[in-house]
Structures are given as C-alpha cells and as structure tokens.
Amino acid sequence: MFRLDELVARLGGELVGDGALVVRRVATLDQAGEGDLAFLANPKYLSRLKSSRAAAVIVGHKARDAVTDRPRIVADDPYLYYAQVASVFNPPPPPRPGVHPLAAVSSPVPASVQIDAGAVVEADVEIGDDVVIGAGCSIGQGVRIGAGTRLAPRVVVYAGSVIGRDCIVHSGAVIGSDGFGFAREQNGRWIKIPQMGRVVIGDDVEIGANTTIDRGALDDTVIGRGAKLDNQIQIAHNVQIGEDTAIAGCVGIAGSTTIGARCMIAGGVGIAGHLTIADDVVVSAATVVVKSIHRPGVYTSTLPLQAHADWVKNFSHLRHLDALAERVRALEQEAQRLPDKNSDQTPG
Amino acid sequence: MFRLDELVARLGGELVGDGALVVRRVATLDQAGEGDLAFLANPKYLSRLKSSRAAAVIVGHKARDAVTDRPRIVADDPYLYYAQVASVFNPPPPPRPGVHPLAAVSSPVPASVQIDAGAVVEADVEIGDDVVIGAGCSIGQGVRIGAGTRLAPRVVVYAGSVIGRDCIVHSGAVIGSDGFGFAREQNGRWIKIPQMGRVVIGDDVEIGANTTIDRGALDDTVIGRGAKLDNQIQIAHNVQIGEDTAIAGCVGIAGSTTIGARCMIAGGVGIAGHLTIADDVVVSAATVVVKSIHRPGVYTSTLPLQAHADWVKNFSHLRHLDALAERVRALEQEAQRLPDKNSDQTPG
Amino acid sequence: MFRLDELVARLGGELVGDGALVVRRVATLDQAGEGDLAFLANPKYLSRLKSSRAAAVIVGHKARDAVTDRPRIVADDPYLYYAQVASVFNPPPPPRPGVHPLAAVSSPVPASVQIDAGAVVEADVEIGDDVVIGAGCSIGQGVRIGAGTRLAPRVVVYAGSVIGRDCIVHSGAVIGSDGFGFAREQNGRWIKIPQMGRVVIGDDVEIGANTTIDRGALDDTVIGRGAKLDNQIQIAHNVQIGEDTAIAGCVGIAGSTTIGARCMIAGGVGIAGHLTIADDVVVSAATVVVKSIHRPGVYTSTLPLQAHADWVKNFSHLRHLDALAERVRALEQEAQRLPDKNSDQTPG
Missing domain, CATH: 3.40.1390.10 (MurE/MurF, N-terminal domain)
Incomplete structure (x- = not known):
C-alpha cells in the first residue's frame, strides 16, 4: 500500500x-x-x-x-x-538463501544464493550474489552467472555459457546447446562439427520459456544487454542480438545472423542465416526475412487471410503470376500498335 | 481381451x-x-x-x-x-500412490496421489485425488490441481496457476511463466511490467509437450474446458481459449486474443494480439490471422508451394502487383476509348 | 596439439x-x-x-x-x-561412469554408463555401454537406448521408446509424448484416442534442444539412421523420416507424413499430414508443404519481404488476384475482336 x-x-x-x-x-x-x-x-x-x-x-x-x-x-x-x-x-520476491539438500552443487556459491531442490551445479561455476537457481535447473561446468540473475525451474545452461547480471530466464529455456553444424560426405552422410563457441548473454536480459540459444561453432553467440526474448524463440549458433532489441514468441533466427540494437521483431518471424539487420528495424508478425536489412523502418511479408473459398480462387493465380504479367505485357504491346486513340480515325 | x-x-x-x-x-x-x-x-x-x-x-x-x-x-x-x-x-495406468523419497513436497497431498522422483511441490499447493505428478515436475506456491489430472515428467507450473480435473499435461510444458510485457523508455530500454495474473485451465484439457502458456498481466489467461492443445504451442498473456477448441502443433497466439468455442486451429498458425475469433472457426495450416474473425467458417492464407525455379519467376511479381494492377487499369481505360468493337468500322 | x-x-x-x-x-x-x-x-x-x-x-x-x-x-x-x-x-568428453546418488534408477545398467543427478530411469529399461544420461533426464519404462548415445540434461523419453547407438539428444527434447489424436463427438467434445505406437530412432541421429517427437497412434513414429534434427522441431505421430535427412530449426511435420532419405528441410518449414516427400528433396526456409512431392528438387513458397508501405500497396491485390486475372482475360477477348493489327486499316 x-x-x-x-x-x-x-x-x-x-x-x-x-x-x-x-x-x-x-x-x-x-x-x-x-x-x-x-x-x-x-x-x-x-x-x-x-x-x-x-x-x-x-x-x-x-x-x-x-x-x-x-x-x-x-x-x-x-x-x-x-x-x-x-x-x-510487485517487487520480485527476495531470494531465500541456501542450497536445498536435494540439489547437487559442485561449486562454491555465495551465501546469498538460493538453489532449489533438484538443481545441479557442476564444477568451476561462478555465481554472483543473490542469484536464484530454480528447481531442477542444470548448470554446466564453467558457467558464469552474474549477480541478481534469476533462473526459473528447469532451465538448462550448458558448459561454458556466460549470463550477465539481473537477467531473468524462464522455465524450459536451453542456453548453450550445440549449434546445428554438419559437413556432408559424398555419400550423403553428415559429419558433426564440434561446437566450441559459447553463449554470452549481457546484463538485464530476459529469456522466455522454452527458448533455445545455441552455442557458437568457433566464435560465440551473443545476446546484448537489455535484450528481451519471449517464449519458444530459436537462436542459432553465432547469432548476435543487439542491445535493447525485443523479440516476440516463436521467432527463429538462423546461424551467423547479426541483429542490431533496439529492433522489434514480432511473433512468428523467421530470419535466414548470415544476414545483417540494422539498428531500429521493426519486422511485422510472421514475416520471413531472407535478405539483409540495411535501413531502419518497418518490414513486412505477412499474407492477408481470406475465407477459404476466396483464397482458393485468388491464391491459385499466384502460381501463374509470371504468365499473367506476360499477358499484360502482350496486351500493352498490342495497344501500342493500334492507331493512336487520340487521332481522328474517321476516314476522310 | x-x-x-x-x-x-x-x-x-x-x-x-x-x-x-x-x-x-x-x-x-x-x-x-x-x-x-x-x-x-x-x-x-x-x-x-x-x-x-x-x-x-x-x-x-x-x-x-x-x-x-x-x-x-x-x-x-x-x-x-x-x-x-x-x-x-488401453485405459491410462492407475496412479501408483505415494511420494518418492527424492521428491521435495512442501504441501499436504491426498494418499491417492503419485509424486515421482525429482518432483518439487512448493507450499500452499492444493492437489486433488488420484493426481499424478511426474518425475522432475515443478509445482509453484499456491497452485491448484484438480482430481484425476496427470502431469508427465518435467512439467513446470508457476505459482498461483489453476488446473482443472482430468487434465493431461505433457512433458516440457510450462504453465504460468511471465507474459511478455514491457514499457519502453525514451532511451529505448525496456521496463518489465510485473505479470500478476494467473493461468486458469478448465477440466478435461490436454496440453502438449513443450507448450507454453503465459500468466496474465493483470487479468488471467484462460483455457476453457475440454480444449486440446498440441505440442509447442505458445499462448501469450491474457489469451482466452473457448471450450472444446482444438489447436494443432506450433501455433502461436499473441496477447489478449480471445478464441471462441469449438474452433479448430491447424498447425503452424499465427494469431495476432487483441483479436476476437468467433465460435466454430476453422483456420487452415500456417495461416496468419491479423484481423478478428466474426463468423464461423474456414479461413486460409497458406501459400502454394512450387518448384524453386517456378517460384523465382512467379513470386518476384508479388513485389510489383500494384504496378501490374495499374497497368491493367490503364489498358482498360485505353480499351474504353477505342471505337466500340461491335460497331461497323468499315468506312462508308 | x-x-x-x-x-x-x-x-x-x-x-x-x-x-x-x-x-x-x-x-x-x-x-x-x-x-x-x-x-x-x-x-x-x-x-x-x-x-x-x-x-x-x-x-x-x-x-x-x-x-x-x-x-x-x-x-x-x-x-x-x-x-x-x-x-x-575436440572429441566428446568420455563418460564418467557411475550413477549419482540423487538419481533414481530402477533398471540394471552397465558399469560404463554415466547417470547424473536428478535423472530418473524406470523399470525394464535397457541401456547400452558408454551411454550418458544427463542431469534430470526421465527415462520411461521399457525404453531401449543403444551404446554410445548421449542425452543432455532434462531429456524426457516416454515409456517404450527406442533410441539407437551413438545418438545425441539435446536438453528439453521430448521423445514419445502422445500424438494429437482425438475423435469428435456430435456435441463437439473430443474423445482421446490412446496413442499406443512407439518412437523408434535409428543409430547416429542427433536431436536438438526442445524438439518433440510424438509416439504413433497404432504404428510407430520412425526417425531413420543418420537423420539430424535441429532445435524446436515438432514431429507428429506416425511420421517417418528417412536416413541422413537433415531438418533445421522450428520445422513442424504433421501426422503420418513420410519424408525420404537425404532430404534437407530448411528452418521454419511446415509440412502437412499424410503426405509423401521423395528422397533428395530440398525445401526452402519457411515454405509450407501441403501436397506430396514426388521428385527430387528444390521447392519454395517463401514470401518476399518488403518495406511495410510497399507491402500495403502490393499485398492488398492478393485478395483480388482472381478479379485481376478476369480483367486481363476480358482485355484479351476484346483485343481479339479488334481489327487485326497487321492488316491494312486504311480505308480503300
């Protein structure tokens, strides 16, 4: 009150x-x-x-x-x-300091840290003050987590990942899983490429439930300070996300793409690999980005929904747009060859 | 037999x-x-x-x-x-009553309840008869779970959520995580808006693996009785889903949207925020819904797939549809000005 | 070195x-x-x-x-x-043989196997040599896991599933959850169809973080040898994936679809149910597949993204493509009826 x-x-x-x-x-x-x-x-x-x-x-x-x-x-x-x-x-509840007897903790942690039942903390982990590690979290070897960061139950952080201060990570998020990297043999079989980079997350980042962030292949995957990621986002290896960029649910970002600062990516967007997105870009819901975007602005490829019967009529033409355009060209050429519409056609 | x-x-x-x-x-x-x-x-x-x-x-x-x-x-x-x-x-196996010694249970539970190893049940939780809490589940403070409901391993239910009777929740589902709510400062930084609503799930609901349902910001997120949700669905804060509505995998529903009863939402659909979808609406696979739908029926925006070479030819015109339409308009005006095709053009 | x-x-x-x-x-x-x-x-x-x-x-x-x-x-x-x-x-680290005291293991396992804290292994499970079961994994009754397979923390394998040798399964993956199968009563309510098939995964398969693979309804869901699945993929019941097929992140495959060998499915693709995709098919990012594909090749339906203002102009025509095509047809008929452009129009 x-x-x-x-x-x-x-x-x-x-x-x-x-x-x-x-x-x-x-x-x-x-x-x-x-x-x-x-x-x-x-x-x-x-x-x-x-x-x-x-x-x-x-x-x-x-x-x-x-x-x-x-x-x-x-x-x-x-x-x-x-x-x-x-x-x-509604301030977040303060940590309840202590390590639950059913947690398995193999690194020293500050007295102010809360580690709940079922959590596993491997060796060589560095955890800052007032960190909360929720029930059933798994923190791999050599991970670093900054002060004040809170992990909800069942977050997985793979070995070597770095998380900044005052972050919030929601349940089911997976940080540092292997990037999807394979080389193909002549016979079509895939050879796994070891993923040796890390995930490095800045301060004040929020990561939604069941979001996945893969570690880099050779370099790191980087999430900038203040970025906000919603649920079920997939961030592939070597992606870089700029500071204060907000990404809504169900977005997928393919490998090695760099996204600028203060971008807003709406829900369901897909972004191809090896692209560069400038600062202050806004991408509308369900848009597919297959080219780099070099200038701030709003970008869209969302399809208009229709009653199914109308869709059947209209969308069938999409397969023949080239033919339609060709027919319009032919009509234009024909029109060119016709007598000038403004001339007097009445024979003298 | x-x-x-x-x-x-x-x-x-x-x-x-x-x-x-x-x-x-x-x-x-x-x-x-x-x-x-x-x-x-x-x-x-x-x-x-x-x-x-x-x-x-x-x-x-x-x-x-x-x-x-x-x-x-x-x-x-x-x-x-x-x-x-x-x-x-093939009836579901009956619960094996009892609390596993490796579970951490801080609330009284009926004798008929099964709680498996690694599960965590916080304080002030109310659990009905014959409930099954699978291995590694995390049940937050003040949660209520109705009789006969079964949680597969590794379900997370955040504090304060309510789940009805005879529900089935599959592994990796996250119920009650924070909605994606932020206000933006002048400098582009995001201020978190505390998410104080709940998730309230009716009786006889099934929720698929790795589906996420966010808690409301101020009001609740509500899933109606008998709704069936497949895997990897994202339900944002303050969404309301009507009774007996079925939603297939990989659907994302943005914040504050209300979906009616008996709807069928096919896989991969995206539904924008603050919309109203009527009862008995069917949305085809991969359709993007950006406007409210006020009448029952089937709605679609799925794109026809093509061999890549045909797609390159046809889809490039999509960027120039407005110009094409303008050219057709010009041809029509020209045709208007031409002598009437039915008149006798032969000069007298 | x-x-x-x-x-x-x-x-x-x-x-x-x-x-x-x-x-x-x-x-x-x-x-x-x-x-x-x-x-x-x-x-x-x-x-x-x-x-x-x-x-x-x-x-x-x-x-x-x-x-x-x-x-x-x-x-x-x-x-x-x-x-x-x-x-x-960078060879994978060798297993650290042994069962952690905070794991709950109800089946005999070879001495070479590593089972980490919080893992649960039910009865009648068969685990091969050198298997690693990460922290907090849940392995259901009767599961079989081949030698050399590694499960990262927090993988769930439902009862009866079969995983081959030398597989890698990343955190949050769920294998063997119920398929989305319901029959509808006259009153619109859904009756669950018990899902009695299994998931059967071949040797040398990699499965990404938070990917879900549902068990079959009556027959099995099958992932062929050498297939590589990225993060957040949804595989519905009774899907069959051919050998050495690679599938990128955020793909959803609906029930009973069969995908051939050596296919490459790019990120964000959706594939409808009951389809057959031939061997050696490549599907471009974010394409929606609603028909079977009988021949190898590259297939695409990705939409070109535009600056929002251009999109508003161009995409509005999509709703009226049928009318536009009709207008072009009318112009062509009109042109037919006009005097031949090559004839001498000069009156005699």
Missing part, C-alpha cells in the same frame, strides 16, 4: 488531487475497484476511464482533466509510469 | 455376426492379425477392408455388408467408435 | 609445406592466431585467407597456392576436412 504522494516522490509525474490517498494495487480500468490505481494508456479507452471505479488514475497530459472526481497522476507516458508503479507494488 | 458383445453392450452400435468372438486389441486394417479388431473410418480404404486379416471390424452403415466373412460392429461414426474401443482396451 | 603430418596421416589430403608444424586448434580465418589451423571453405573469402594470421590452412585444390608463406593441407572438400579435424581436436 502506498500513498499517491509517495509514488510521485519516487517516480515523478504531477499529482492532481489528494496525495494522501492510499492505493493498494494497480489494475485495469475495467477491473479496478476501491483502493485501486488504474491507468489510461490509450486515448481510445477514455470512456472506460469515466466509468471506472478506480480510486485514482494515471493519465497523460491531454487526459489531465478528463475525470475530475478523483486524484490523478499525470505522466508523460502513462504506460511506462504504470510499469514503474506496478514494479513498486 | 473383450468379447464383441461386451463391447457393444458397453459402447452401443449394432453387432452383425458372432458376438462371442474375443478380440485382444484394436489395430489398423493393414496391421491387424488374428484376434484384432480393425476399423474402416474412411470409405476410400474399402479395398484394405477386404484384404485385412482382422478378426472383426468396426464399419459405418454403408459398409455394413462390404465384408460378410467376419463379425462387424456397425456404428454411426466408426472413427469415434474406434476411439472409444481403444480407450476400453 | 597435433603435427600437420599426423593429421594428414589420419584424415588424408595433401600436405604442402612443413609437416612438423604443430597446431593447437582450428579457428576461422579472421580469428586464427599463432598455432591455429584455419580453413578456406568458400572461395569468396580468399582475401581473408591472405590476411589471416593462421599458422596453417586447409584449402581446396584451386586455392592450393593462393598463399605460399605457410603450410597448407589441400583437401577435396575443405569444409568436410575442417569438420573432421575439429572432431580430432
């Missing part, structure tokens, strides 16, 4: 109304009740603001006086302010 | 022939041998019925007398009947 | 220069320093060869004398030779 003036003292913003009001949690406009602090991030929900039972609201400058019957915090970016307030109300 | 008349007494259908025949298992028409009960679900396999060595067969009304040399069970829906018979022959 | 002439004696190739030179590891041309052996697999990096600080290089016949200031190994296929050398330098 916080007083509004405590929140403003801590996070900034302008307080309008009774700063002594105590709020107990943040909530959506629809859901908010007595004692709740709601927020208006999108002006199109203005009507919900008016009907909301929230005790106080976070609004932008334009909506400063859209409601006047209760206290407001006016912020430059109400959504960002909400994120900050929500973190004040 | 069951007599045919026992099966019909239990499951219905019409028995034609010797009901005293004993069958030992169900099998495909091709695979069936002595003592096996096969089924004809698709009329196009009628010739296989005739050559099958099955001792007895399940057929539809039309195929009632397609073979007359062995007993038949005539059913309205032979495939459904096969499913029911197969369940009679 | 190896002398060049030792490597050539072991792996073949032609040695040019001082065979007594000792190299300590393999490295990329850019990364290589003193004591390193680099390789030139792609002629377009010839300039990097010249500037490389590598002590020795592996080159093809054409690049035999592209540098003459250091020893070379001349090989038919420098990339394949590099793979072989890298394996000589």
